[in-house]
Amino acid sequence: MPKTDIEIAREAAKKPIQQIGDRLGIPAEHLLPYGHDKAKIGQGFIDGLRDREDGKLILVTAINPTPAGEGKTTTTVGLGDGLNAIGKDAMVCIREASLGPNFGMKGGAAGGGYAQIVPMEDMNLHFTGDFHAITSAHSLLSAMIDNHIYWGNEQEIDIRRIQWRRVVDMNDRALRQVVCSLGGVANGFPREGGFDITVASEVMACLCLADDLSDLERRLGDMIVAYRRDRSPVFCRDMKADGAMTVLLKDAMQPNLVQTLENNPAFVHGGPFANIAHGCNSVIATKTALKLADYVVTEAGFGADLGAEKFFDIKCRKAGLTPSCVVLVATVRAMKMNGGVAKGDLGATDVEAVRKGCANLGRHIENVKSFGVPVVVAINHFSGDAEEEVAAISAYVAEQGSEAIVSRHWAGGGKGAEALATRVAEIADAGVSNFAPLYGDDMPLFEKIETIAKRIYRADEVLADKKIRDQLRLWEDQGYGDLPVCMAKTQYSFSTDPNLRGAPIGHSVPVREVRLSAGAGFIVVVCGEIMTMPGLPRVPSAEAIRLNDAGQIEGLF
Template identity: 55%
Template structure:
């Protein structure tokens, strides 16, 4: 039966899964390598990861996309389908993905397991609590918050200024009511009253640390460096000063082990870590990616949202921190999304409109230019939708060919791995050609030795296409403090709307003559990067008027429905 007659969750439930031990065995892992969570999920032990360290790395393929629209792009679906396509071609492949956050699952975006016949499974488990990693991260985050307030209550020997506490509490759900709250009410026994702020777990520094740590010891060291507050002398106070880095690391000792699952076609998939890409760095864990590279000849991974956000942060932050070099990039686009970038309203997307497609193609063109700046080979994936018009498809092909952009039609939502074989062949071709001509010379947009302003300017001008960057008075003061503290060598992570190349979500396509406004700079010393907040980005999203939770239910037999 074709996928248009079944929902994602119905397709996943009807699938025949292999025991996770069989999936592991296919990539050379023994049963002793696994810490099993039921029949179809397992974690890889620290010992297994250590044993793999001496193996040669496979080739890494990064999947990114144009700026997202309500029409949908299907980046995760293409990532999963491409992995299945490599497997169909007889390649040793592992997929590496982020873990879903309950915020989007219960909100508007839905899960992060792919869709149709290109899914990682068991999708119900992965989209909900999975192996508990995000809960462990939330627990570590909030334990630290509790310890800070307790230290102040019990005498405050570190002289923490309650007005200068930086650490926020976290919860893995969209809850706008928690953005700004008052805690410590009810008298002396309940603590010192102060303003507090929550952020979603996926945007927290604890999540960033989790995903950028190379091993358990690195995790502990990064946690110890977290600046939680400033004291009354305006000096930073760290987790090490509190003496609790060991306790916080203990809470993450199991979560830090990567999770192994499978696709509908039994391709191994490592799903681990889940930072957002608009308000965080948008990549799965370094441990997961490195482990996958040791286990497979080809690793297919994704980074959140468009190439201006996820791919930029993957290439400039994750790759520089983790010593990782991709072999090629896939840029996902759809006819529908390109027409929206060309000015078409969502309700009119079903109409044939090659002119809007041509106009919206400018957004894809900019992302291609960006990937070229990193000196990486690429292939465009046209993710096919059932309602795409033949004239529009032909126009897309004509535009790609006229600009010498390698491309492939993908139909993985409908056909699974078979629908991604053309894309896999194209990637093998461009990777082989680049290696043969020695053209793979991966180069980040900026050097870590650049100043913070230089890094921001290079991203804004080269990746976004802005005329420049403008720092608010507050950001300028914060920059001076960052420089004085010796944190200028950190990468930068720009928190920006995902919908536009600019910091204005209404400017679709390829906006011109704009400046990126940075209102705040926040050093995350444990994570090892500086967050630059552009526009009105919030670290705690809100739920929409009609959240996805309204459609999620469970029957008397325990079957979940409405997840997507």
């Protein structure tokens, strides 16, 4: 029996985190250790890096996720180890894991096989407490809004127009829509409310896009929490909550340093979902890594239609980042699923199904190229892949004007990714990227939505009623028209129908709701049946997670 991810991680020969910091030139006094194998980086050290030259930024993205698994994070870690294995100075930057999906269906976010970041158990559970701090800061604002109303409502908040929902870091469908303040006069004024998952909180987005604590406090203050009867906005700063929230987030703002199984440095920081938020690790972690390494390998959540688009149009636009190369992850198994093969039949060789399923891969290649960034396809190798199936993907990718490289990092770690690393470094060093966002800042908001829907999703139209269009125009009149849009839709398809695999055309994108995230600096566009509070599956992963007789965690993946 092959070892499980958690068994491999448990056997890791980890180095003390001070040694990992030494390799990056971080003095011990600027490392704030959390145990022996993880630490935060002090802001003073980060501030001292500003005059250093930036390294090359490499984005790892993927096809639309399937139940067969693609291994995007595994490839990100494997590529980072592979670059170090060929003598390059490389770091990895990924997101932190949310407890909700860990105990639900998606699992953790530390990689897999012999391409993992450790400590795996800590990363997939409480880690350094960042998500708890974000939940607490968000909850403080929630409490202060209702408290303000209770004590006389000086800001004249219309309780029918409170925008600020509560959050919890767990998949709990029962909390999507609630009525709060029941039970009498002492408990306030009853009203309808609801919960999102913590990773969908605007506080998370603000933290992940802020440059430092002062920028974070400004962004928090800019968040709109409600509207008055005259429709004028009420900001977080009107509640006088931004300062206290920043205090709660003081430590969470600092990047977390950990290591791969091969003792290479990695930042794991921030964790907005890609289907309901912008899906990238923090700007401060990425920018710091670019000052500390020649190559920084990062990832964007889910498929390229969501994660990569938001990485380019939101994170890179806002942070002034220029990616040098994109690695698009695909697997033979996922191609077969996109080609119509059932999950239970994936073990049988089916070259025709692979060819048919490659349409999804081709669409993503074309989309990423439209941003002006060179693309390499990484075929994440599984032991059951037939040579002719791999060859079919390689031939298809060549027809698209790109190249595919088989990578065996899951089984071989950095050595298994050397071929991929060599080619990625060559492309990054060649400086051939001509990156540009998909749309300009001055494009009207609804046109930005249409541009993404038509050029990335290949939809024929965007369906939005007059109320939504009027809301977008009002935000433009209020000075928010230059913001990018953050599309909240299913990750499983280019369309808003999760069952529509491959590369569909001729579909429509229905917009159900739009939300202004004025602090984060984008408009959230909720499409189709997407939920900002997920639910647990029929058999949640939590049922298999437990401590064994030795006190070790079992069942995490």
